[in-house]
Amino acid sequence: MDPPSEEEVKSALTGLLKVASVVSISVGVLVIICGVIAVSVVGGLTTPVIIGSVQTAVGVLIVIAGGIGHSKHKTLRRRQWEAMATRAQELALGKAAQRTIIDMLGFSAPVLAMVPTDGTVLEATVGSSSKDTRESTIPSIKLRPGLVLIEGLKDADGRAVPVCMRNLHDGPVRFYPGMSPYHFLTLLLLTLGMTFVNSAILAIAVSFPLDASVVTNCEALGGFGGALLLLASCTGYRVYSAYAKGRRQQDRV
Known part of the structure; x- marks a missing residue:
């Protein structure tokens, strides 16, 4: 099979944008819920209220980013379909x-x-x-x-x-060699990492003031979440490198 064209890869990335947007909205909602829980459970203490408020604000920003991404996805798909319709009429x-x-x-x-x-x-x-x-x-x-x-x-x-x-609108998904399956792995690791880090922050807020056991558990949750986020950055860089390499190879053809 011939390597994918630039248009096919861009179409696949547009589909991936939709997945990333849904994941972002889901993670943002989770962060908001955890922030609200932190404020409502220990609302009488200043530190947990600050932590919960910041958590809620961050969750709102993540949801907004996901909404923007979803809107961008719809715009790209509409332009893609319009371009296909125009090209089809030219062929006719x-x-x-x-x-x-x-x-x-x-x-x-x-x-x-x-x-x-x-x-x-x-x-x-x-x-x-x-x-x-x-x-x-x-x-x-x-x-x-x-x-x-x-x-x-x-x-x-x-x-x-x-x-x-x-069919670029909803045809088979094709990426440059090296991009798959790391594109979905990046989203998975990012989601899991955010979940563990968020859980550690929530535990700190609802358990304030902290004792040694809580600190140990939060360090474990946060450390594991941080490691997942680090892996997500590595796989994400691999996806980007494969994309850049594919573009360079096609530009030389």
Whole structure:
């Protein structure tokens, strides 16, 4: 299989943005709840109130960041779909396109459709399934995963013409080599690390004034959470490095 294109990777990262936004909102809500609990349980003491208030404020900021990320995701997906619709109409008009027989894998009869000539749909070598000698030069391809057949478009003469093109909106997720599975591992480690650190902060607030056993337990929770956050930063850097390497390799092609 050919390496993913820059557009495919950006589409995958857009999907990952949605996951990160949901995780951010979930973690933010957890932090807010812990902050409220800290204030309500030991509201008569100044230090726990300060800790709980700061915790609540941080949780609100995390939720806001997740909301912004989710809004950004929706905007990117809408622009992506609009770009696909514009490109599909250009193909229907014959711009950098050619006719191809689309094998519907037995679900329906083959379809004669317009496809782009940029190599994103047509394989390096394609055969012809046409039995008409007049159409013997028309290539034939299978509707493989990652492609979408769009109908209801019209050519320059007003005739209906199907279009087959790469599906960047909800096609298979593809990353540059080295990015997977570290992208999801980064989110998992970040979520777990924030949870443990938040639990340690909550324990400090509700157990104030502290004794030796509470300090030991909080140090263990916070230390483990900090280690997870450190691992998350390492895997996140690995994802970024793989992305940067993939971009550099494609720029040299």
